[in-house]
Amino acid sequence: MKFTRDTLKSHRSGLHAAQAGTTVLVGMGTCGIAAGAKAAFQTLEKAIADKKLKNVVLKKTGCLGLCFSEPTVEVKNANGSSTVYGNVDAALAERIAVEHLAGGKPLTENVYEQPAADIFNQSASPLKQTRIVLRNCAVINPEIIDEYIARDGYAALEKALFDMTPDDVVKEITDSGLRGRGGAGFPTGRKWQFTKNTPADQKYIVCNADEGDPGAYMDRSVLEGDPHSVLEAMAIAGYTVGASKGFIYIRAEYPLAIERLNTAIAQAKQCGLLGEKILGTEFSFDIELRLGAGAFVCGEETALLTSIEGNRGMPVPRPPFPAVKGLWGKPTVINNVETYAAIPIVLLKGSKWFSRIGTETSKGTKVFAVTGKIKNSGLIEVPMGTTLREIIYNICGGIASGRQFKAAQTGGPSGGCITPEFLDTPIDYESLQAIGSMMGSGGMIIMDEDDCMIDVTKFYLEFTVDESCGKCAPCRIGGRTCYNILDRISKGKGQLDDLQKLKDIGHAMRKASLCGLGQTAPNPFMSTMKYFEEEYRAHIVDKKCAAGKCKEMLTYSIDAEKCVGCTACARRCPVSCIAGEVKKLHVIDQSKCIKCGQCFTACKFDAVKKG
Ligand SMILES: Cc1cc2nc3c(=O)[nH]c(=O)nc-3n(C[C@H](O)[C@H](O)[C@H](O)COP(=O)(O)O)c2cc1C
Ligand code: SF4
Ligand code: SF4
Ligand code: SF4
Numbered sequence: 001m002k003f004t005r006d007t008l009k010s011h012r013s014g015l016h017a018a019q020a021g022t023t024v025l026v027g028m029g030t031c032g033i034a035a036g037a038k039a040a041f042q043t044l045e046k047a048i049a050d051k052k053l054k055n056v057v058l059k060k061t062g063c064l065g066l067c068f069s070e071p072t073v074e075v076k077n078a079n080g081s082s083t084v085y086g087n088v089d090a091a092l093a094e095r096i097a098v099e100h101l102a103g104g105k106p107l108t109e110n111v112y113e114q115p116a117a118d119i120f121n122q123s124a125s126p127l128k129q130t131r132i133v134l135r136n137c138a139v140i141n142p143e144i145i146d147e148y149i150a151r152d153g154y155a156a157l158e159k160a161l162f163d164m165t166p167d168d169v170v171k172e173i174t175d176s177g178l179r180g181r182g183g184a185g186f187p188t189g190r191k192w193q194f195t196k197n198t199p200a201d202q203k204y205i206v207c208n209a210d211e212g213d214p215g216a217y218m219d220r221s222v223l224e225g226d227p228h229s230v231l232e233a234m235a236i237a238g239y240t241v242g243a244s245k246g247f248i249y250i251r252a253e254y255p256l257a258i259e260r261l262n263t264a265i266a267q268a269k270q271c272g273l274l275g276e277k278i279l280g281t282e283f284s285f286d287i288e289l290r291l292g293a294g295a296f297v298c299g300e301e302t303a304l305l306t307s308i309e310g311n312r313g314m315p316v317p318r319p320p321f322p323a324v325k326g327l328w329g330k331p332t333v334i335n336n337v338e339t340y341a342a343i344p345i346v347l348l349k350g351s352k353w354f355s356r357i358g359t360e361t362s363k364g365t366k367v368f369a370v371t372g373k374i375k376n377s378g379l380i381e382v383p384m385g386t387t388l389r390e391i392i393y394n395i396c397g398g399i400a401s402g403r404q405f406k407a408a409q410t411g412g413p414s415g416g417c418i419t420p421e422f423l424d425t426p427i428d429y430e431s432l433q434a435i436g437s438m439m440g441s442g443g444m445i446i447m448d449e450d451d452c453m454i455d456v457t458k459f460y461l462e463f464t465v466d467e468s469c470g471k472c473a474p475c476r477i478g479g480r481t482c483y484n485i486l487d488r489i490s491k492g493k494g495q496l497d498d499l500q501k502l503k504d505i506g507h508a509m510r511k512a513s514l515c516g517l518g519q520t521a522p523n524p525f526m527s528t529m530k531y532f533e534e535e536y537r538a539h540i541v542d543k544k545c546a547a548g549k550c551k552e553m554l555t556y557s558i559d560a561e562k563c564v565g566c567t568a569c570a571r572r573c574p575v576s577c578i579a580g581e582v583k584k585l586h587v588i589d590q591s592k593c594i595k596c597g598q599c600f601t602a603c604k605f606d607a608v609k610k611g
């Protein structure tokens, strides 16, 4: 049925009235499914049917963001209380069905009160996480449009079309202070205004869902868990700037997000919320997907538009900016997934409400994918201005296995590191830039004392060198040269003047590269050289890697006091360079050792030394 304003409203009220009983939610994003959520779902489904549990509704939902405890299952009681179970395999799912759902007795094992409560109890005080972008993820079934509509879905589009002029929308978004979440932090309202004010016979709305940063999966989770929020926002953008066509550029490696987007687009069209004459008005807007082949550079907006046009995705110089001259030369709004997902709620709750969250210059919330050496890795959403200390120690449970925090990399291969002295710096666009890092799109990799900063920096630079499109020399040649320098430092062949060379080339790359990929590629080494100069010097002068990660600098030896001659190391060594007889001291031939570390792991007597 195609809705009008009135029928949509009455349909929504009907949906509100229909909700009752116990709901069992199984997190079924790619992440949950990979961890075994389908088995948990099927077991629960069968048990609920076998036991004829009438008052229990089982549903799949998007990612809960509790990566460390997937598969995750939430049992939500009619009174609003809930229990979150983690690591739910089929056996545990069966017990949940029998003991909790049928028997009324929640289990005591595998219950994750924290940080689940930070997510599900949004009325708690103090509130550690504020769910705006992720408001529906882990709450609705993303494959059913009614579940979105029931939570005020498409009410913002309705409000824009019937109660606001395009100028009103631009003003509301501008006043909210919302800035682009794709990395650069450009004010969204101003971007929309440029496109709105540029006359053209055709304009376009594009969603950047390329998400190429290693360690970033915020956008995938939003698209898998709440695809309609992005569609609704794109339609609002279309109405605002006068565009009738939208494209979502999404990497083909995200098959589930693609499937759910396609389902959502088809449902929205059936309901008259996309397509011709939306909600019975004169406004028509359609959305198509374009699949990318997974090149990081195709996330850069001009390369992305070139790729949608059917050409090889390579950046072109700006200005003109896409807002004025974009897809096929027409004015084009291009925003990130997370930026769009915030739009409906900004319109519904108002710019004043939104701008009260966050800091002076960075409003609202930010979603981070926190990974690495962290106890509770996962997706979190916090108000801008939250400190790294709060994120690591209060929300994510601290550093895994009690080691010392060494640094956090934000902004992925374009960003820099945050060191312990900045644990209390509020995370916002300006503060991160001031300490040589950047907000980026939300990847946050936590490192501890066992991580080598040269090794990590080399990893990021290798990534940007691989992903460079090769169009301009500073990036193509500069990146490769810097990688070679880092590589030789990590192999104990560096020289002290290498540090100055890195700085000089890094400055040139920042100034002369054509696009953001080359301009920001030096950030990881510029930042680690600033904060970990001693570590660079130890690699260059002492030929030592304290973290033991640069394997060419390692030496394995056998402690004569501890070796009992069990032969385990000799049997494991892939190049047979350990000699020794049974029950006699074993010795490593250093000239043949390839530093694979097999002997170190094989020895049960702590006799093999690494150093
Ligand atoms: C190399 C490179 C990769 C990028 N990748 C992405 C990406 O995957 N997703 C994204 O939204 N923005 C990405 N950006 C930023 C986009 O160019 C653009 O600024 C963004 O899509 C604008 O949307 P926003 O204003 O909502 O942030 C990338 C930029 C560069 C230089
Ligand atoms: S900076 Fe790098 S990725 Fe960007 S255009 Fe130049 S070569 Fe291509
Ligand atoms: S590090 Fe590897 S190659 Fe070297 S002695 Fe041990 S097992 Fe053999
Ligand atoms: S495994 Fe350990 S104890 Fe056994 S021979 Fe090798 S060094 Fe000696």
Ligand code: FES
Binding pocket: 029, 031, 032, 063, 064, 065, 066, 067, 068, 070, 217, 221, 378, 379
């Ligand atoms: S649980 Fe979904 S991203 Fe981790």
